[in-house]
Amino acid sequence: MTSGARSGRRPGRSGTRDAILDAARARFAEVGFDRASIRSIATAASVDPALVHHYFGTKHELFAAALELPIDxxxxxxxxxxxxxxxxxxxxxxxxxxxxxxxxxxxxxxxxxxxxxxxxxxxxxxxxxxxxxxxxxxxxxxxxxxxxxxxxxxxxxxxxxxxxxxxxxxxxxxxxxxxxxxxxxxxxxxxxxxxxxxxxx
Incomplete structure (x- = not known):
């Protein structure tokens, strides 16, 4: 992360959501579901962890979205x-x-x-x-x-x-x-x- 990057709300709803999904896919692939925390995914996406919960709810729901599953x-x-x-x-x-x-x-x-x-x-x-x-x-x-x-x-x-x-x-x-x-x-x-x-x- 560069020195100018910081956590917080990213401009644009779809951009934030896509950034979280990209970070989630990368993190789940790297360390697996159990070891990938919401906080680590939020950090990778440069957003507050609360935004991850706001868009996706639970970690299971985020995982389903990352895999593009139609049901949790x-x-x-x-x-x-x-x-x-x-x-x-x-x-x-x-x-x-x-x-x-x-x-x-x-x-x-x-x-x-x-x-x-x-x-x-x-x-x-x-x-x-x-x-x-x-x-x-x-x-x-x-x-x-x-x-x-x-x-x-x-x-x-x-x-x-x-x-x-x-x-x-x-x-x-x-x-x-x-x-x-x-x-x-x-x-x-x-x-x-x-x-x-x-x-x-």
Whole structure:
């Protein structure tokens, strides 16, 4: 930062918002979601931290905006907290696919396509490991030390399902009803979550 730079309100609403988004993307890519603070993002954007909250609310909402997601991922993930761990697989497939097929599905899939083709996997990796899987990993950590592996294995199944249904549009997956997909694919996720796998802690 030059000696003449200072925190405060930048001229023009869109310029301030864009500066915050640019700083957020850079910071999230550099250190990940957990280690990127609102204050550090505000400093990089040369604005007061209050402006970050004013434009974007929470850090999760800022992350969603930085990734151009049409919905705050916490809105989706919160509903899994009450699901018994032995039913997580089917519940996750049903909820995630329902969102893909909803009106917000098209921009959501476009955002993931953009992340995957960006050439820089850091934002996508941070989103997957530090947001999507963060609350699931401790719930499936049995035996202790295997939670990370179980959650990532399940994520590979969901990513394959997304690519097959929405990007490649492979039949019959592309047109299979959500409930049928949940019943068919859910047990595979559940095996990764709670099944007897040859995992080492």
């Amino acid at each position: 991922p916490q809105t989706i993930l919160a509903q899994f907290a009450a699901v018994p761990v032995e039913h997580l697989g089917e519940a996750i497939v049903r909820a995630i696919v329902s969102i893909w097929d909803s009106p917000v599905g098209t921009p959501a899939v476009a955002a993931f396509r953009s992340l995957l083709s960006s050439g820089d996997p850091s934002l996508a990796r941070s989103f997957l490991l530090e947001v999507v899987l963060k609350d699931i990993r401790p719930r499936v950590d049995s035996p202790p030390g295997t939670g990370d592996k179980r959650a990532v294995l399940a994520a590979t199944q969901l990513m394959g399902l997304l690519i097959s249904r929405k990007l490649l549009q492979l039949e019959p997956i592309a047109s299979m009803p959500v409930d049928e997909l949940a019943v068919v694919v859910g047990p595979t996720l559940q095996r990764y979550f709670t099944g007897d796998l040859p995992l080492q802690d």
